[in-house]
Amino acid sequence: MRSKVVLRRLFRNKQARYGISALVLLILLAYVGPFIGPYDWTDKDFLAFMSAPGSDHWWGTGAIGQDMYAVTLRGMQKSIVIGLLVALIATGLAAIVGSFAGYFGGWVDKVLMWGVDLLLVLPSFLIIAIISPRLKGGSWLWFVVLLAAFSWMITSRVVRSMTLSLREREYVLAAAYMGIPRWKIIFRHIVPNLSSLLIIDATLNVSLAIIGEAALSFFGFGVQPPDVSLGTLIAEGSRNATGYPWLFVFPAGLLVLLVLSINLIGDGLRDALDPGSNS
Template sequence: MSSIDPTTTTIETEADSASAPPDVRHGVLRRTFRAKRAWIGAIALALITLWAFVGPLLAPYNATDSDVLAFGAAPGGGHWFGTNDIGQDVYAQTLVGLQKSIIIGLIAGPLATLIAGFVGAIAGYFGGVADRVIVWVIDLLLVIPSFFILVLVSPIFKQLSWVALVVLISVFSWMIMARVVRGQTMSLRERDFVKAARYMGVKPLTIIRRHIIPNVASLLIIDATLGVGAAIIFESTLSYFGFGIQVPDVSLGSLLASYSNAAVTRPWLFALPAATLIATVLATSLLGDAFRDAIDPTSGANRD
């Protein structure tokens, strides 16, 4: 008959019961969608995404077609956003650019959050040399203007696909959240359930995955949501100045750059892609803001 160590059993029970925070996901979602701006942001973002990917299928022209009978035409008829100087449909171009901007935002934002969560948890949990090195790298990247670094390295990546741009945006977008996660991890590693897991011989990376990350998941969700809009703005800015999406690809930023000279004489060429960009970023910001207030109600009390 095997004996049972009551001390080990107690520690195992404590660790199991506290290995993850209470399941607050449903509560967070419920509080999030009590705010009107959450519904506005979610519905707007869903409609914009649907429009971006279904709209081209319903449009009478594609982004590369040239209508020889409608050079520089105003919105109307079959060209809902008008045409450019060579008769290309601006509506179709806007939707193609919107697709690329949404895809880049949806990949780069969460990827930057993933990097921040992993790096911040490693620094906060291990401390010592690892923490000092990571903090030094974070401080260095925060001091160096990321936009100018991307401008300098962009010629190297011009021949590569837009995936390289996604990686670059992610690499320069994780530092602030990594500092937040590091601070939370330094507090969590002293909690009883983390100590219990450590005494039981659980590997550090397993502790980070099972105990640390779930306890900072709410912060990471907020960062990922807001990061989508930030990544879209970042990509659009780079593309506007010619350092982002390259021909034959198109994004909202490159469209704005192409049509900026016509902003006064033919304002629809510039204004309609710009309005699309603003609406997309605003929708993601509203949703992320509602998530933040649901998790930290004191951050935006009585705003709705």
């Protein structure tokens, strides 16, 4: 019944409706858009270097004559997947580890928190730098796993401390006295009550992952040229942002739209899950 009620509340929420339609449009643009454009993302137009947007190249061209429309959409395909996956994995991991450590306590708590602290003190950038050469040639999904693996620890500590106080609530006790297994109590009673925090964390993670991926790509890990992502495009375009704004504005604008629509969905979901809101 809860999922039905939450879904209904979600679709009744204006913000969420806008967010969902914006995200659907963006995904359509990323995957259908390239078929409409006149150029492929690998095509190079040697007659037009750094040309401004026009009827031929809708969003202009880059330094070696790539069509920015095709390239940006190609980058966005990757970035949407990376952003959403990293956010889901990182926040999910944070929720699971934090709530299990907080609810079970004892040695489970000790071991899990020891692991969290270890990951926190290790310089994640270094680890990724060491591991990524070994993953060369492997799927870029590995890269998603790596990014996610280093961005959940602080949230999981927050989740753990909130769980410690939720654990003492009478409704959790009531569930235990009903004979419900402990892992079910965590997923049914503890995680939903942390949802406000988790949703905010997840929406932040989406944009952090897209930007963070660009930083890593810059150092030669992650998405490698000639392949592109929104992050690499923004990093490149930002150098010439004043002289050739179209190199920067289109990828950056799409990133903003993407993050905005995810934020709207997040806010709507939070309201739908929170019975205190009057939507």
